[in-house]
Amino acid sequence: xxxTVQSIERAAAILRMLAGGPGRLGLSEIARxxxxxxxxxxxxxxxxxxxxxxxxxxxSGQYQLGAALLHLGTSYLDINELRSRxxxxxxxxxxxxxxxxxxxxVLEGEVLVVHHVFRPDDTFQTLDVGTLxxxxxxxxxxxxxxxxxxxxxxxxxxTAYTRKTLIGRRxxxxxxxxxxxQGFAADIEELTLGQAAVAAPIRSYGGLVxxxxxxxxxxxxxxxxxxxxxxxxxxxxxxAARAISRDLGATR
Amino acid sequence: MTEKYVxxxxxxxxxxxxxxxxxxGQLVSMAQQEHRxxxxxxxxxxxxxxxxxxxxxxxxxxALRQAGVTLDQVAAVGIANQRETTVIWxxxxxxxxxxxxxxxxxxxxSLVHALSENSADVSEISGLPLMTYFSGPRxxxxxxxTPGLHQRAARxxxxxGTMETWLIWNLTGGRRHxxxxxxxxxxxLLDIHSLDWSxxxxxxxxxxxxxxxxxxxxxxxxxxxxxxxxxVRIGAALGDQQAALFGQTCFTAGEAKCTYGTGSFLLLNTxxxxxxxxxxxxxxxxxxxxxxxxxxxxxxSIAITGSLVQWFRDQLELISSAPEIETLAxxxxxxxxxxxxxxxxxxxxxxxxxxxxxxxxxxxSYITKGHLARAVLEATAWQTREVxxxxxxxxxxxxxxxxxxxxxxxxxxxxxxxxxxxxxxxxRPLAVETVSLGAAYAAGLAVGYWPDLDGLRRNWHIxxxxxxxxxxxxxxxxxxxxxxxxxxxxxxIQPA
Numbered sequence: 001x002x003x004t005v006q007s008i009e010r011a012a013a014i015l016r017m018l019a020g021g022p023g024r025l026g027l028s029e030i031a032r033x034x035x036x037x038x039x040x041x042x043x044x045x046x047x048x049x050x051x052x053x054x055x056x057x058x059x060s061g062q063y064q065l066g067a068a069l070l071h072l073g074t075s076y077l078d079i080n081e082l083r084s085r086x087x088x089x090x091x092x093x094x095x096x097x098x099x100x101x102x103x104x105x106v107l108e109g110e111v112l113v114v115h116h117v118f119r120p121d122d123t124f125q126t127l128d129v130g131t132l133x134x135x136x137x138x139x140x141x142x143x144x145x146x147x148x149x150x151x152x153x154x155x156x157x158x159t160a161y162t163r164k165t166l167i168g169r170r171x172x173x174x175x176x177x178x179x180x181x182q183g184f185a186a187d188i189e190e191l192t193l194g195q196a197a198v199a200a201p202i203r204s205y206g207g208l209v210x211x212x213x214x215x216x217x218x219x220x221x222x223x224x225x226x227x228x229x230x231x232x233x234x235x236x237x238x239x240a241a242r243a244i245s246r247d248l249g250a251t252r
Numbered sequence: 253m254t255e256k257y258v259x260x261x262x263x264x265x266x267x268x269x270x271x272x273x274x275x276x277g278q279l280v281s282m283a284q285q286e287h288r289x290x291x292x293x294x295x296x297x298x299x300x301x302x303x304x305x306x307x308x309x310x311x312x313x314x315a316l317r318q319a320g321v322t323l324d325q326v327a328a329v330g331i332a333n334q335r336e337t338t339v340i341w342x343x344x345x346x347x348x349x350x351x352x353x354x355x356x357x358x359x360x361x362s363l364v365h366a367l368s369e370n371s372a373d374v375s376e377i378s379g380l381p382l383m384t385y386f387s388g389p390r391x392x393x394x395x396x397x398t399p400g401l402h403q404r405a406a407r408x409x410x411x412x413g414t415m416e417t418w419l420i421w422n423l424t425g426g427r428r429h430x431x432x433x434x435x436x437x438x439x440x441l442l443d444i445h446s447l448d449w450s451x452x453x454x455x456x457x458x459x460x461x462x463x464x465x466x467x468x469x470x471x472x473x474x475x476x477x478x479x480x481x482x483x484v485r486i487g488a489a490l491g492d493q494q495a496a497l498f499g500q501t502c503f504t505a506g507e508a509k510c511t512y513g514t515g516s517f518l519l520l521n522t523x524x525x526x527x528x529x530x531x532x533x534x535x536x537x538x539x540x541x542x543x544x545x546x547x548x549x550x551x552x553s554i555a556i557t558g559s560l561v562q563w564f565r566d567q568l569e570l571i572s573s574a575p576e577i578e579t580l581a582x583x584x585x586x587x588x589x590x591x592x593x594x595x596x597x598x599x600x601x602x603x604x605x606x607x608x609x610x611x612x613x614x615x616x617s618y619i620t621k622g623h624l625a626r627a628v629l630e631a632t633a634w635q636t637r638e639v640x641x642x643x644x645x646x647x648x649x650x651x652x653x654x655x656x657x658x659x660x661x662x663x664x665x666x667x668x669x670x671x672x673x674x675x676x677x678x679x680r681p682l683a684v685e686t687v688s689l690g691a692a693y694a695a696g697l698a699v700g701y702w703p704d705l706d707g708l709r710r711n712w713h714i715x716x717x718x719x720x721x722x723x724x725x726x727x728x729x730x731x732x733x734x735x736x737x738x739x740x741x742x743x744x745i746q747p748a
Binding site: 078080081085087088089091092094095116117120121122125 | 276682714717
């Protein structure tokens, strides 16, 4: 068994101290109590601050527990509850876009489809709730990757489903950066030739992304003459994602 | 021209909702507020009618604000309500004479027992068996309970009604005391053939005529609101299950739907002809458009379905939210031989056994909470099967698909179970909130927002479908087990 990591032990001690204390604590106070050098303590505090576990008061410079820590135990949302809470907004999305709607979350490195609304044209379609899709080659998956929903990370080996699939680490990273900038993801013939999709993040308390909702269909319906997703569809998808997020307690 | 919308008020058993719909029947915004459930004694279930009205007043502006819609953009408001829940209030002060007694309440069982000997005529007139479920016995109980109440009612100082009557009276500032035919058809006081109060039935229950609301067609004119939606026309009122039938656009004879909520209700449109039930189903009014004959329906009512999941969550505390029942049920692959029959307030259709009480059978040390969760969901599936069997026998029609709606349609495992035990496909329309949608459709139709029934039908699309996939041998064996479990609930409550 490998030995324990000293800096994590120290970080845990700092968190316990902040949790047990009466309010905010100053740097020297913490360093003194734990018998640590100020520089070491400051480094750990800054790291904890970076992940949101600790917050620093602007005027006093003192430290307290961060909001992310408080949501640590409550961020999990049951997939059946996610479906139940989004069903009222997925239907209008299908009606407004005229396309099939899917909601996805992360399961063991893939997108798990937790809800599916048929394309509203009354043709024969089959429910694919429970189906798994690749993270890197779908709009739903790229949203989940971009916001690291459920701890989603890029795999080392990426399968090319079409010539358009992003399999280079650098281009995928750039693609995910773009998703975060735009607030939505698109997949145009990256999983299946002739098919496109648009997806946006579903957020829960504190803005944490816990899933993605999107529409998919033929390229000629989803994209404009420049081979880009139609702005109207993007608006519909983002509106639906925002409505669900609001119901789930996300503030923005 | 600014876009117009229709608003539905869905006054349900556990909550009240205001929903804004657009011209395609799609939900634009929804505001919801739960109200308190009072269970003062076993078998009693009450609501505070004033709390419910205050919720409507609060929800109305919230729903409009969320939708970014102003009052002058609202073409009409429609009401769908929990049925048979009854309240009496003071005509001058508007203050209820007590809590509203809900449809789940069984306190009138001894009264019903005492009245049952001479009830054949009233059952014939109203189309309903004499049961604690309906409003008539409930009104009589309320009048008997408080000294002087009967006299005040006879002097015209008190008004009574089901929830739509209470809401319309408040919405119009006390100017309109009206009910619609679908709600009235659940009182046992309405002549289901002539669609007006029956003097014989009213006398049978000893209700002063002066306290009853005027009966009106479901789709037409209920006045203009002066409160909550000032200046907006109230175009429709329907019992929630009839509203769902309307929202599913089941406008022609032979079309049926089942709504999965607190209880579950399968309604089959039987057209302008009243079909008398002989299989434990109810004959009821589906809807009536002002100036047209009424459409009737056969109804299979199941008292406890979603509320069994709530019980599992709140009383047993085995799950923390209702949808988690599916997660828990999926931890096992079958029921492990365990069956739950939720006869909490007796059994409704097709058995109508008010003396029955719930059972959990087949318990062994093998059973886990996962098996119990499965048995909870299966109870809804098998109860649907019993009602569909009765419906097929009664109507002579074989159901080929079942249109479903309501909150429980979000439960994929349950929907698959129902398709499996019925051996027919289940289809979910592109609108789960069909109760509200039906009220909106009806109100919009009344004011010309939608031109006709065909226009509404074009809004209906399939959003999801579940195909049966159960081995016929297993289906038969499980159904036999279920029926044996049901028999074990009978005769539990002994007459006092």
